[in-house]
Amino acid sequence: MTNTITIAVSKGRIFKDALPLLAASGIVPIDDPVTSRKLVLDTNQDDVKLVIIRASDVPTYVEYGAADMGITGKDVLLEYEGEGLYEPLDLEIARCRLMLAGPPAAARGQTRLRIATKYVKCTRRYFAEQGKQVEIIKLYGSMELAPLVRLADLIVDVVDTGNTLKANGLEPLEHIADISSRLIVNKASMKMKHARVNAFVRSMAEAVAQRRAGAQSQ
Numbered sequence: 001m002t003n004t005i006t007i008a009v010s011k012g013r014i015f016k017d018a019l020p021l022l023a024a025s026g027i028v029p030i031d032d033p034v035t036s037r038k039l040v041l042d043t044n045q046d047d048v049k050l051v052i053i054r055a056s057d058v059p060t061y062v063e064y065g066a067a068d069m070g071i072t073g074k075d076v077l078l079e080y081e082g083e084g085l086y087e088p089l090d091l092e093i094a095r096c097r098l099m100l101a102g103p104p105a106a107a108r109g110q111t112r113l114r115i116a117t118k119y120v121k122c123t124r125r126y127f128a129e130q131g132k133q134v135e136i137i138k139l140y141g142s143m144e145l146a147p148l149v150r151l152a153d154l155i156v157d158v159v160d161t162g163n164t165l166k167a168n169g170l171e172p173l174e175h176i177a178d179i180s181s182r183l184i185v186n187k188a189s190m191k192m193k194h195a196r197v198n199a200f201v202r203s204m205a206e207a208v209a210q211r212r213a214g215a216q217s218q
């Protein structure tokens with residue numbers, strides 16, 4: 001249905017932070033997103049649907065046009081190798097930092113470090129830029145465990161408060177990138193549904209600016 005707008009939103013913390021921005025743009029889910037098991041949520045607007053999916057699947061849905069727009073983390077986008085996406089807006093939510101971390105004085109000076117991460121491409125790029133050879137071990141979660149059981153010397157992961165690192169005796173070592181959630185748009189939708197998409201991007205931009213102004217006045 002060309003008149004329907006589908007927005008893919010990462011479940012979890014991004015969804016929680018995205019809800020107030022969507023509400024400020026006039027989009028409120030009808031089904032309770034917390035208790036409902038529905039994957040497609042109807043909203044107060046007949047022609048706007050939300051699909052709630054894993055962060056790492058959002059770019060795929062949007063690139064293939066299964067969703068017109070999406071909300072996901074910059075960390076996910078940095079790892080994604082697609083080309084059918086526009087990224088018109090930084091939503092300034094779910095902020096964190098992509099960091100190299102490890103035990104204090106971890107195996108530095110060693111010739112070939114082993115790095116555990118789910119961010120394989122970012123990690124490869126980061127070390128390649130420094131001309132350093134590292135061995136990368138792909139994990140899907142709980143990167144903090146890897147150095148504790150000597151699976152790896154160091155990890156690359158997103159860090160917010162740093163409490164998880166600290167609780168596991170690890171330290172942030174090097175800052176790789178600042179991360180926040182982004183609005184992404186399918187290229188064909190940007191053409192075919194130009195007016196709707198642009199109106200939504202504009203109202204989300206306003207919501208982000210208002211949120212920023214509110215945060216600054218506190």
Ligand code: PRT
Nearest residue numbers: 012013054055056073094095096158159160161162163164
């Ligand atoms: O299931 P899947 O792997 O696809 O996603 P997920 O379960 O990791 O989703 P979720 O809800 O955790 O959200 C992931 C997205 O939120 C990431 O892609 C980031 O864009 C963003 N984000 C922001 C974060 C964090 N902050 C964050 N702190 N994602 C994960 N974390 C982890 C961090 O890796 C650490 O293990 O949370 C833990 C606690 O962080 P500290 O530093 O506050 O202790």
Ligand code: MG
Nearest residue numbers: 012013141142
């Ligand atoms: Mg998680």
